[in-house]
Amino acid sequence: MILDEKRQRVDIYINYELKEGPCSETGEVFNIYDYRQEREWRHLDCLGYATYIHCRLPRIKNANGDIKTMGISWMEPGASHTIHFENRSIATLKGTHNRLQASQLMNTSEDMICGIMHSAVARGLERRDLDKEPVRQLCIDEKSVGKGQRYISILSNGQTGAALEAKEGRDAKSVEELIDKTFTAKQLDGIQEVCCDMWDAFINTLKKSVRMPDWSMINSMWSVT
Numbered sequence: 001m002i003l004d005e006k007r008q009r010v011d012i013y014i015n016y017e018l019k020e021g022p023c024s025e026t027g028e029v030f031n032i033y034d035y036r037q038e039r040e041w042r043h044l045d046c047l048g049y050a051t052y053i054h055c056r057l058p059r060i061k062n063a064n065g066d067i068k069t070m071g072i073s074w075m076e077p078g079a080s081h082t083i084h085f086e087n088r089s090i091a092t093l094k095g096t097h098n099r100l101q102a103s104q105l106m107n108t109s110e111d112m113i114c115g116i117m118h119s120a121v122a123r124g125l126e127r128r129d130l131d132k133e134p135v136r137q138l139c140i141d142e143k144s145v146g147k148g149q150r151y152i153s154i155l156s157n158g159q160t161g162a163a164l165e166a167k168e169g170r171d172a173k174s175v176e177e178l179i180d181k182t183f184t185a186k187q188l189d190g191i192q193e194v195c196c197d198m199w200d201a202f203i204n205t206l207k208k209s210v211r212m213p214d215w216s217m218i219n220s221m222w223s224v225t
Contacts, residue, residue: 003049010046014055016070023062024071030060033067041074042081042108044088050107053082079119081112089116128164130187135164137193138210140202142170153178153202158195175205183209 002011020029035056043051058070074082081089085106092102093113103110137158142151145168153175155164167178179188191210196202 008049010049010051012051012053014053016058021058021060021070023060024068026062028062030062032058033061034059036069042085044084045107086116089113090120093117130183134187134190136191138191140196155182158193170201172201172205175201179205179209
């Protein structure tokens with residue numbers, strides 16, 4: 001471990017000393033083939049100092065003759081930070097709702113926080129299964145972005161509060177593309193309630209896409225914002 005008080009930084013060096021290791025794909029254990037060049041990962045601060053983990057990741061040659069880098073428990077493949085750092089960053093983003101504030105609290109760059117945020121969203125979308133967890137209450141809302149009259153439309157699950165998908169624009173075409181991208185026809189049939197503001201593009205598109213049992217109840221079903 002190296003402590004640099006001038007740079008307010010701690011560097012921790014880890015060596016893999018075993019002669020064998022598991023294949024990241026099959027889990028089979030093979031002899032260590034060689035080691036990759038040293039990399040570093042941002043970790044949670046230690047006593048207020050920015051902390052980095054360094055390691056030369058070991059590689060194995062599997063039964064097929066393919067050379068694979070061993071999986072490491074403290075980071076996701078390709079990441080420049082540890083899982084602990086990412087989890088704390090996501091929790092900070094949830095608490096602040098602001099990338100700049102989150103980066104300041106995490107003592108890192110706004111670019112890193114932005115990258116963590118996008119990676120987390122991508123993983124969530126990949127795990128999303130609307131067949132196993134059907135949406136019964138669909139909400140759609142708009143949010144202004146940047147300067148001027150720029151908007152994005154957001155679909156969310158009214159029961160869980162989870163955002164499902166977003167798309168730039170709030171006209172009928174954008175909203176229709178957003179719904180078609182998110183749901184299959186069968187999944188749309190399972191929606192029992194809808195909620196949005198009284199924007200014609202939202203209302204007309206939902207009436208077209210969602211087969212509600214009784215649209216005559218529209219006045220009592222819509223939430224006006």
